[in-house]
Amino acid sequence: MTAVATSVQKQRSWWQRFFKSGREDSPFKRLLIHLALILACMISIYPILRVVSVSLRPNDRLLSTSLAIVPQNATLNAYRTVLVEKEFPVWLWNSLAITAATAVIGVVLAATSAYAFSRWRFPGRGPGLIFLLSTYMIPAPMMMVPIYILSTKLGLTQTYRGLVIAYSVTSVPFSIWMLKGYYDTIPRELEEAALIDGASRLSAFWRIMLPLSTPALAIVFLFSWMGAWSDYLFGRVMIASEKALWTWPLGLRDFQSQFQTQWGMFSAASILVMIPVVALFLYSSKWLISGLTLGAVKG
Amino acid sequence: MQYLTPDVIFNALGEVGSTVLFILLAAVVLELLVYFLWSPLTAFSRVLDRRLRVLGAVPRHAASTILLVGALILVVAMVSPGREPSPLAPYWPVPLLAFVLGSFLSPNLVKVFKPDLRLPYMLLAPAIVGLLLLQVYPLLWELNVSFTNLSPRHFQSPDFVGLVNYIEVFTKPVLKQVHFVPVFLRTLLWTAINLTFHVGGGMVLALLLNRDLRFKGLYRTLLVLPWAIPQVIAVLAWRGEFHYEYGFVNILLRNAGLSALQWLTDPVWNFLGMCLTNIWLGVPFMMVILLGGLQSISGEFYEAAEIDGASPVQQFRHITLPLLQPVLTPAIILGIIWTFTNFNVPFFINQNELETSDTLVTALFRSAFQYFNLGDAAAFAFVNFGILFVLSALYVRASGGLKGATE
Numbered sequence: 001m002t003a004v005a006t007s008v009q010k011q012r013s014w015w016q017r018f019f020k021s022g023r024e025d026s027p028f029k030r031l032l033i034h035l036a037l038i039l040a041c042m043i044s045i046y047p048i049l050r051v052v053s054v055s056l057r058p059n060d061r062l063l064s065t066s067l068a069i070v071p072q073n074a075t076l077n078a079y080r081t082v083l084v085e086k087e088f089p090v091w092l093w094n095s096l097a098i099t100a101a102t103a104v105i106g107v108v109l110a111a112t113s114a115y116a117f118s119r120w121r122f123p124g125r126g127p128g129l130i131f132l133l134s135t136y137m138i139p140a141p142m143m144m145v146p147i148y149i150l151s152t153k154l155g156l157t158q159t160y161r162g163l164v165i166a167y168s169v170t171s172v173p174f175s176i177w178m179l180k181g182y183y184d185t186i187p188r189e190l191e192e193a194a195l196i197d198g199a200s201r202l203s204a205f206w207r208i209m210l211p212l213s214t215p216a217l218a219i220v221f222l223f224s225w226m227g228a229w230s231d232y233l234f235g236r237v238m239i240a241s242e243k244a245l246w247t248w249p250l251g252l253r254d255f256q257s258q259f260q261t262q263w264g265m266f267s268a269a270s271i272l273v274m275i276p277v278v279a280l281f282l283y284s285s286k287w288l289i290s291g292l293t294l295g296a297v298k299g
Numbered sequence: 300m301q302y303l304t305p306d307v308i309f310n311a312l313g314e315v316g317s318t319v320l321f322i323l324l325a326a327v328v329l330e331l332l333v334y335f336l337w338s339p340l341t342a343f344s345r346v347l348d349r350r351l352r353v354l355g356a357v358p359r360h361a362a363s364t365i366l367l368v369g370a371l372i373l374v375v376a377m378v379s380p381g382r383e384p385s386p387l388a389p390y391w392p393v394p395l396l397a398f399v400l401g402s403f404l405s406p407n408l409v410k411v412f413k414p415d416l417r418l419p420y421m422l423l424a425p426a427i428v429g430l431l432l433l434q435v436y437p438l439l440w441e442l443n444v445s446f447t448n449l450s451p452r453h454f455q456s457p458d459f460v461g462l463v464n465y466i467e468v469f470t471k472p473v474l475k476q477v478h479f480v481p482v483f484l485r486t487l488l489w490t491a492i493n494l495t496f497h498v499g500g501g502m503v504l505a506l507l508l509n510r511d512l513r514f515k516g517l518y519r520t521l522l523v524l525p526w527a528i529p530q531v532i533a534v535l536a537w538r539g540e541f542h543y544e545y546g547f548v549n550i551l552l553r554n555a556g557l558s559a560l561q562w563l564t565d566p567v568w569n570f571l572g573m574c575l576t577n578i579w580l581g582v583p584f585m586m587v588i589l590l591g592g593l594q595s596i597s598g599e600f601y602e603a604a605e606i607d608g609a610s611p612v613q614q615f616r617h618i619t620l621p622l623l624q625p626v627l628t629p630a631i632i633l634g635i636i637w638t639f640t641n642f643n644v645p646f647f648i649n650q651n652e653l654e655t656s657d658t659l660v661t662a663l664f665r666s667a668f669q670y671f672n673l674g675d676a677a678a679f680a681f682v683n684f685g686i687l688f689v690l691s692a693l694y695v696r697a698s699g700g701l702k703g704a705t706e
Binding site: 030033034036037040041043044045046047048050051054064065067087089090093094097098101105109110112113115116117119120122123124134135136137138139140141142143144145146147149150159160161164165166168169170172173176181201202226229230232243244249252256263266267270273274277278281282285288289290292293 | 410
């Protein structure tokens with residue numbers, strides 16, 4: 001066997017050996033791969049580093065043609081302004097409270113509904129799944145006027161009530177599809193064994209399905225969190241007139257619209273709001289690949 | 300000016316918390332309703348079904364369909380477009396009656412109210428109510444408005460105009476100057492360019508990362524970052540970087556000895572700027588999905604192919620691609636939908652509101668919220684939705700990708 005393999009290898013041209021997949025890459029090839037990946041990483045993080053760089057610039061050199069990441073006379077003044085002289089901490093806190101609550105509610109709604117879709121055949125199941133899929137295709141601006149009218153009728157504007165309800169539901173269709181795909185990959189026999197041992201259907205769900213689908217639940221939580229955390233349109237519709245209620249995207253927009261963009265403050269604020277999402281991303285990165293892929297395998 | 304005092308902290312917590320409690324309470328009430336009403340409804344539907352069996356299945360289906368569709372049309376007509384209730388609103392018992400009669404007549408009623416389907420419907424109930432409020436009601440509203448001439452001039456009493464809005468989408472300019480077809484073609488081009496680069500770039504990076512490599516985790520983390528940061532921030536930052544004088548894109552071009560480009564004012568470069576931004580944003584998602592797919596392919600396939608003397612290109616073509624198919628197809632469907640409906644990138648990069656950079660979704664936004672032709676915009680929105688639905692359905696049909704997903 002090995003003799004055949006080596007003889008095959010000998011017949012190969014250099015480029016064939018170069019493109020060969022497998023563990024035993026040549027050092028030269030490794031070097032090239034590292035170089036390519038470093039280049040890709042630079043492309044992916046340079047624009048973000050630029051935001052960091054602008055946030056560190058002193059006020060008199062906000063507009064400069066320098067490409068340095070750490071600017072001359074770097075200061076943290078912009079951060080100080082944003083955190084102490086502006087309402088930004090209030091907005092950040094509002095966003096954090098709303099997002100955390102809605103992401104949890106969204107995951108609970110999706111986890112239970114997806115279980116029904118995955119394990120039962122009931123009338124309306126097929127059309128329901130198609131409907132959920134087609135809600136992704138509705139352009140977001142289309143829903144704003146009717147939602148505004150509905151929420152004024154129900155008295156939900158200028159409070160968080162409408163916002164919390166809206167955010168909890170918006171990510172649900174995607175989450176249901178994601179989780180249903182993941183549940184489908186978990187063999188039914190596991191639950192059936194528990195049912196025979198006398199567990200109820202719900203406790204089988206709670207003790208077996210949920211622990212086994214941690215990766216997918218993590219992804220769904222992440223997506224719900226990201227959706228609510230960065231949403232601008234709903235906030236604009238529901239709570240625009242009360243500055244104390246604002247979430248950070250409304251505040252950030254405010255930094256941009258007064259005659260000209262206050263780039264220093266804008267960048268400092270951007271960095272601050274990136275932190276919770278990036279931290280969540282890094283924390284869930286161990287589930288990211290398996291959670292997304294397994295859910296996708298079954299559609 | 301307001302500081303983050305304990306007062307403010309508890310205020311926000313209190314308001315969010317009370318809403319969460321309210322949602323919880325509503326869910327509990329809903330669950331109890333479904334739980335206790337299920338057995339009576341099961342018995343009732345059985346008796347009803349036995350009595351109605353003499354009518355025959357086909358006439359029952361037909362009658363119930365007519366009644367249910369009639370109820371839906373009446374409900375759409377009753378969803379009022381403005382703050383004033385619709386003139387049809389006092390007749391609300393009519394669609395309700397039609398709905399009740401229609402569902403009683405339907406032979407499917409017994410199939411729904413089965414004893415063993417109580418739990419799944421209980422699991423679904425809260426999500427269904429939420430989706431009715433946030434997806435179905437707005438859709439019905441839009442459907443109603445798309446048949447009227449609702450606009451600031453006719454805000455209090457919009458008139459029913461039939462299919463005029465739908466015809467005008469294709470015959471009149473959708474914005475000030477541009478017609479539907481150029482915007483549609485541009486959106487197709489936008490979707491095609493982005494998807495090609497997302498899948499291509501994601502594939503290259505995934506192939507590079509799918510091996511034992513030092514710093515692999517670090518590379519992966521850094522490469523995922525564009526996806527992790529909030530999209531609005533990324534797009535606004537990119538818009539700043541497209542500035543003629545101070546943006547890094549032009550500075551780099553100048554340093555390389557090329558001439559700077561008018562990213563924000565020239566139609567072609569603006570469109571390419573949009574594409575660049577969105578490619579940067581979208582590659583990480585595809586990379587993560589494809590990397591997961593690659594990791595699930597067993598190395599034995601490649602060893603066997605190697606022994607048979609297959610070239611790397613052949614291996615990629617005949618092993619990697621087919622085995623990635625189940626992961627790739629749903630990812631591409633999602634990619635098509637997300638790119639087609641992407642709002643932030645084409646809207647914000649197009650700072651000077653060039654009509655030559657608008658995609659269907661931003662054109663829709665402008666026609667609704669800048670020109671306030673809500674009736675036209677609603678019809679336009681349904682045309683958009685229909686196009687995207689047909690596109691996705693065609694792709695699903697061609698690739699067989701979601702086979703089994705809805706069975």
